[in-house]
Amino acid sequence: MTRVAGFIGCALALAGCSSWDTGSAPGNGAELACLDTIEAFARAAERCGAEYKTSYDDLLMRHANGDCKNVGTIRNEPALRKTCLPFMKTQSCKDLHDGLIDPSCATQLQREL
16 A cells, blocks of 8 residues: 555545546546546545545545546556555545555546646
8 A cells, every 4th residue: 555644635646747648538538537536535535534525625626626627637547447446445444544545546637737
């Protein structure tokens, strides 16, 4: 697992900046993957005592500049869908609060600065 500082800080590992396409589907694939990712992290936060809407809105603002349409590509969509998202459904609250996430979640949402 990768250590990331802070509870909401764990989600900071979600976003990265890129100008090249690394693996998301054409069309709105990156937007849909972003929505699924923000949802998974917000549900994990809710499961561990945070308010869902607040977490969702904060994650969306931090990692998609307020709208998943701003995400141009996903770094590795198969790893995101097969490893990261299932991991977030079962991650312990202690690990979430300690900022421990699976490396497959790191810098998945790629957007221009």
